[in-house]
Amino acid sequence: MSGSSGTASGRLRRVSLLTWIAVGSLVAWGWLLLGQGGFWRTDVRLPPRPDDEPGQRPPEERARGDEPETWPSVAVVVPARDEAGVLPVSLASLLAQDYPGPAEILLIDDGSTDGTGRLARELADRTEGGLPLTVTSPGEPEPGWTGKLWAVRHGIALARAREPAPEYLLLTDADIAHAPDSLRELVAAARASGLDLVSQMARLRVATFWERLIVPAFVYFFAQLYPFRRVNRPRARTAAAAGGCVLLRDAAALHARVPESIRHAVIDDVALARAVKRGGGRIWLGLAERVDSVRPYPGLGELWRMVSRSAYAQLLHSPVLLLGTVAGLAVVYLAPPACLLGGALYGNGAAAAAGGAAWAVMAGTYAPMLRYYRQPLWLAPLLPFTAALYLLMTVDSAVQHYRGRGAAWKGRTYSRPRRVPEERFDPADSGRPDPANPR
Template sequence: MITILSALSLAAWLYLLLFRGYFWRSGPELQPAKPSGRSKVAVVVPARDEAASICESLTSLLTQEYPGNLSIILVDDNSTDGTGRIAASLGNDNRLTIVNGAPLAPGWSGKLWAVQQGLDQPQAQAANYVLLTDADIVHPRDHISTLVAKAETDRLDLVSEMVHLRCETVAERAFIPAFVFFFQMLYPFSWVANPRRRTAGAAGGTMLVSRAALARIGGASQIRNRLIDDCALAKQVKSTGGTIWLGHTSRTRSLRVYSNFADIWNMIARTAYEQLNYSPLVLAGCVLAMALVYSAPPLLLFARGLPGGLGLITWLLMAISFQPTLRRYRRSPLWGLALPAIGAFYLCATVASAVRHHTGRGGGWKNRVYPPASAE
């Protein structure tokens, strides 16, 4: 039985390494490029209690070197920390519109309600492309130009990038590279870009969407109660015939701080159960799969003979697969050997997400708790 378990674990990693879109390569990444300048771009920034980052984030948008028409719409989602006031203090720039968000509408998540209010503004309605970004993202000066150039050249409906996440605190160094690694595994970027595959994913920090695609899917209305809103948007775009590009960026960065392990835990527990479509059966399958893929290899070292040897080989393959992501975040290669423990942390937080959901505490974010999205 142990030999069969060790063989299954090794087979699982061989599949992941060879047949799942080579997700572990941790690419691709856009290079700076110049757009035509003919496309109008509107940036929609939903913001709730983002006083710590809004000045730096908005300044990076207001200093964009985009050759075409550019407008920026900040939707202040009922902030209590002066986010809107700080944004208004940046100066009288006619490209910036600050919208005081309406109270949360029934059936909507807060972020998507704010996004929809931004999409309803005249500047967004008239744009060829809308950049959906977060209020804690800092953009290089040529970022919008690079995104639009990619969309124009390849005739894409959605260009999205996994921005460079902070990796400075102990908790971030331990778990943020793995977050990126697991995201790549769930949504292999090459599969997302392949129109023949159903896999659709996006990263919420940077999503440039064509106005035509937004019109087809009805803005944010079809995904109004989703917590994993970026991937839900990508699914809508691709299901209606849209084309997607998803990659990494090392130049666009997030200011979001995860100061301790509890912050990382809550980040996972807030949305993980939605990823499993709120299904206890799928959760059970996830527990078994994670145990086989991550926990079994190091535990098999305690077995003698062939099972122990296969467990060691599998653990080393796992550690090797993590290396490109670790290099991206300038972490020691030895973190690869910790992936089983890191996976266990993520699995426990996923189970906690299910417990929160079933006890009415799911989806909590900035003093809001949302009801679940209906299963599809």
């Protein structure tokens, strides 16, 4: 009799725990839906001109009369390491920019071994009437610098040595292809809205099964961490950018001591946005319409490495944050289908209903991102499976970090950075005189 009673009591405890987990997950999704800055919305696009009506006239249909009479000078800085495979598309799109003002491209060949620099020069020679191109190499990075930021520093210093120095810097990755009016639209938006930093998250390639499963979720999770609307509020503390496409006002970069102040950052785009916003600059982040990544990630292995190389750095290399993230992913993403199935198995209608409702909200918030990527909506209910993969990638990122192979990219590995001491910024390091202290 007592054994039967004990079995019933154990089953009751399991049912009760399952219900609480399901309800907790549903509450979490209710908060994410309503209280996380509308992260699931995909209508945050390039700021409209003041004389544009919302939803009217896409960029290609805007009249030239809407644009400024004079256009500021821009230096396009492209750090490139072994990028010969993508340059024929990405660099060609930059050379063909339809920009009315003075602009040039500075491609910084960061120790490539595949002929990146040579190919870049050949592409420029073949492009009639394209933007002028300079190809240079910074040498190996100094201690305390990541390779990309060392290349960016070299490009910015070269740009500032021009006379006159550019008003804007376009920092764009070597795998990013731009529509012909991309630079024009970025500059027009920055000028019209008084923005110091304008960043568009390039549309990543989605062609294979694994890309369809993982890539839209990658952007979805990023937006959940850094809701675009919250990023774009001047008084909000949240700051982020998408490193593939960042238009930066040079005066704001000087004020924020960029890139020197973030030289050790593995997740350099978020660090850049934080530095600019902390310095009082106005920033904007949104989804791109016609800025695309042409880098393929056809298999699970390539996508796994893309995520895991920086996932633990995102958690500040903290075991506590890692445990919290794993627990959070489990409760928010894995619990809803588990509670639905467990509730059905144990006859727990409350757990099944709460789990099913949480799963439905999850899929509903994911649907807009799938539409943005032009993917079928039947992928939305598979988000828990994708989240499980991201959980494993994050754990693997921590494992690789403690094995000394964390944050590896193209032959370089970055360990946890030591604290960079505060130092007085010497304007001479920037290649540009200090307007407050002329020499």
